[in-house]
Amino acid sequence: MTKFRFEYRPYQRKFRQPLKTHHGIWVVREGILVRLEDESGRVGFGEIAPLEWFGSESIGDAIAFCRNAPETIDFEWIRSISFPACQFGFETALESPLNPSRVGDFEEQRHSGLLGKVEDWELLWGQRYRTFKVKIAVAPIEIEIATVESLLNELPEGAILRLDANMGLNEIETHQWLEFCDSYNIEFIEQPMPVDQFETMLKLSQQYRTSIALDESVASLEQLRDCYDRGWRGIFVIKPAIAGFPSKLREFCQQNQIDTVFSTVFETAIGRQMGLQLAAELSKRAVGYGTNHWFDELNSEDFEKLWNSF
Ligand SMILES: [Mg+2]
Incomplete structure (x- = not known):
């Protein structure tokens, strides 16, 4: 089974003006970038961007999950993830690298x-x-x-x-x-x-x-x-x-x-x-x-x- 080297980087992104919704005021978007590299050197990027007040895991949970993840992972490991934002982040990294022919459609x-x-x-x-x-x-x-x-x-x-x-x-x-x-x-x-x-x-x-x-x-x-x-x-x-x-x-x-x-x-x-x-x-x-x-x-x-x- 294909193995991937896993790395992650938490980020913070400040709103130019705080976003006001009925949930409250949002000042900083915190998330995590995910990088997977297979044995042949192909790289894929993913992103974990939780929204706790919508019921996803918290950013703290997601960071702890990444911190405790092994350095080398495989499909089976990814399929066993239970946090929804992490599921998205890891599977996205698998589906990239980008297929540039599709970008034009967007x-x-x-x-x-x-x-x-x-x-x-x-x-x-x-x-x-x-x-x-x-x-x-x-x-x-x-x-x-x-x-x-x-x-x-x-x-x-x-x-x-x-x-x-x-x-x-x-x-x-x-x-x-x-x-x-x-x-x-x-x-x-x-x-x-x-x-x-x-x-x-x-x-x-x-x-x-x-x-x-x-x-x-x-x-x-x-x-x-x-x-x-x-x-x-x-x-x-x-x-x-x-x-x-x-x-x-x-x-x-x-x-x-x-x-x-x-x-x-x-x-x-x-x-x-x-x-x-x-x-x-x-x-x-x-x-x-x-x-x-x-x-x-x-x-x-x-x-x-x-x-x-x-
Ligand atoms: Mg809405």
């Missing part, structure tokens, strides 16, 4: 850009973004609806807007937003309510024209499968970096033909590459990986360079 992908301030849309429009995402449920609803309404009036024709509540709405507020969205053309509202409100979201998803996308509810492949089995036929937001082994995710999506949006956890180009590849294979919607404008550091697309920037 440039054809449509991207969604996350707006820190609604005024940022012009900047992103200039970078050829046509889909924008705004975080809601961080300020009083009346203020947010007014802000989104004025944004919609400003956006040029052809622009598409998504909203993400990160579980921050109650049922009445979700009705309010959905009613508002139905009178405009909003692509979807992401995770309006907490994970335990599944039945309510299911009911609401059949009541309005505007789609609801589950995100926090489907962070792991297990949860994804569970929501599908319980009847969810709306949109699924998939964050591959915390969804476990890419091979298993691919299999599930192909078997069930679900409607998906692939989305970032603010990883570097190493994790993003795999996410974009999966999105190109499995999704028709604009991908949510437009996040480089959130960072000054570790923005390189060159994996060797990223690895050597510590």
Whole structure:
């Protein structure tokens, strides 16, 4: 069986402006780069980018896992990993080195850009973004609806807007937003309510024209499968970096033909590459990986360079 020499490097990446969501304020993205080298000297890079408040392992768990891992590993060892972000990181390193012929396809992908301030849309429009995402449920609803309404009036024709509540709405507020969205053309509202409100979201998803996308509810492949089995036929937001082994995710999506949006956890180009590849294979919607404008550091697309920037 092929053996790989394993090395890892933890990183920290400061947000240019702290990211405010209903989960709180995020200042520094911490993750781990993984490097595997086989006996013939071929190198593959992977990335472990946990999101603890979505239910993945913590960064501390992931670092401890890497620290305790042997220097030489094989497929069997990788298949036995139980942490989802680590599963993604190691299997990604196996699937690279990059096949450069596939990179061109990604440039054809449509991207969604996350707006820190609604005024940022012009900047992103200039970078050829046509889909924008705004975080809601961080300020009083009346203020947010007014802000989104004025944004919609400003956006040029052809622009598409998504909203993400990160579980921050109650049922009445979700009705309010959905009613508002139905009178405009909003692509979807992401995770309006907490994970335990599944039945309510299911009911609401059949009541309005505007789609609801589950995100926090489907962070792991297990949860994804569970929501599908319980009847969810709306949109699924998939964050591959915390969804476990890419091979298993691919299999599930192909078997069930679900409607998906692939989305970032603010990883570097190493994790993003795999996410974009999966999105190109499995999704028709604009991908949510437009996040480089959130960072000054570790923005390189060159994996060797990223690895050597510590
Ligand atoms: Mg979300």
